[in-house]
Amino acid sequence: MLTPRGDFVAHPHATDDPHQVGPVDHVFLGLKANSYAAAGPMIAPLLHEATSIIAAQNGIPWWYFHGLKGPYEGYRIESVDPAGAVTTALPLDRAVGCVVYAATEIEAPGVVRHLEGTRFSIGEPSGESTERCRSFSQAAVAGGLKCPVERDLRRDIWIKLMGNIAFNPISALARATMAGICRHDGTRELVRAMMAETVEVARRVGCDPGISIERRLRGAEKAGEHKTSTLQDLEKGKPLELDVLLAAVVELADLTGAEIPTLRAIHAVSDLLAENLVRAV
Template sequence: MKVAVLGAGAIGAYVGAALHRAGADVHLIARGPHLAAMRQYGVRVRSPRGDFTAHPRATDDPAEVGPSDYVFLGLKATSYAACGPLIEPLLHDTTAIVAAQNGIPWWYFHRHGGPWDGRRLESVDPQGAVSAVLAPDRAVGCVVYAATELEQPGVVRHVEGTRFSIGEPGRGVSARCLTLSEAMRAGGLKCPVEPDLRRDIWLKLLGNISFNPISALARATMRQMCLHGGTRQVIETMMTETLAVAAALGCAVGVSIERRLAGAERVGDHRTSTLQDLERGKPLELDVLLSAVVELAEITGVPVPTLRTVHALSDLLALRSAA
């Protein structure tokens, strides 16, 4: 099985290292000092589950990799529309694109069924720019429950969690998902194939839609946000509104907000990916988190006043940080 990891940052390099350890033919695509370090020393994983080093191939040129069976997409969703020249050399007729993104994916209504089947969301697929590059038929959904940080070039700090839930946009269990799941599990990761991944998307989004923008606005860690009474109340309200939108779309998440908050508090003083991006001067990946759910709320007629307020504040922060 040949796997190309396009955007081998903290999550991409972690997955690539695990798959390589399991015997897959893995190619990491990265750049800069991180690429140089991986070439020289391999991917060094520091984890409470045990440290290890893997030596998959690493390059900055997808043409050197060539057509692959799976492309694990570790890029930020803000980069999807422009990634055509990078991903094109990696594709053959049946290449699956496994997008490890937070939030609402560009393929959300692909084979969804019902009144919204095939609908395009402008917030995540403006004018179809993402679908033109990443064909929805190639998509394998992936919900990441692992927390990682790039401690230094070539060194991934695994904070907690090893679960990567995958599934088909059209529901059901496919051979390509089962094959990938087996390889991921052989590398020491949890990789359940979900008959309907949209439930997992909303479950993960409960945390991302609230903790990520608030962490950037307050420069706070997961634990700090949970322990601050006022912030905790705002997060609870955001989660309640998000569950209402999911329910209007026919998706019952089936988890209590208190349980979700307790899980976040256990993560400790972890900085969300949005806060890390803000600190590093990178674009903030908020469209797929907040903007998409606000758009879905408009489609379904669900009132989401707190989400709209936090969206306005975080959108201004994103614009100012990009200036």
């Protein structure tokens, strides 16, 4: 790991057979969201009756409407949880949300460059403060990370998504870093429009991110010449994690009647890019 906090080498215990590990208190998922549906056989041997599944992902999680009071309580987002496959693999009652505020790049096989951020916010879908959240938070803090337990993690989800929904697809389409997108007048305005439409969808499902677009834009700009995870995946020929970023918000706009012409346009061209990438593999 190459990091401003000091480079180090880690030798974690690793196995490709979860049966060698057995049941644990917490399963921390670092998978891309498009791998969740197939993760059931890998996860099942790790579960006991109270094991939590903490998914560190971008975008809208499969559990988003679980335990959320209101008109959409229990709604399953098809683009995130197709035919309920993710819920089958990752049961809703085990889900603990996690929003990652760390920028990293894979510099070489086994070598990760950490650019900034050590915060991993977690929270229950219900908003409760639970022992499983507190115990995981304590372990993360003991390891040198920030891990606040949030009462309203959905707000964090939308704040993070305001950046991801714009910068990730644009970076892949334009092959540009976050700073490069911000420097270009046209793409900077495009980001503003996409953020504004995203905030409107968030409000229609009952969440106000409570942060100005300019402040969110400045925060993203501080990442500098950072390649988004979507651009990194594109360059490596990997599947693009766009369903939870873009398709989910388009689906929620359809559900709530929000007008999102800019998001729909970027979703169309980035979805075509993702399809062409799959065909080329």
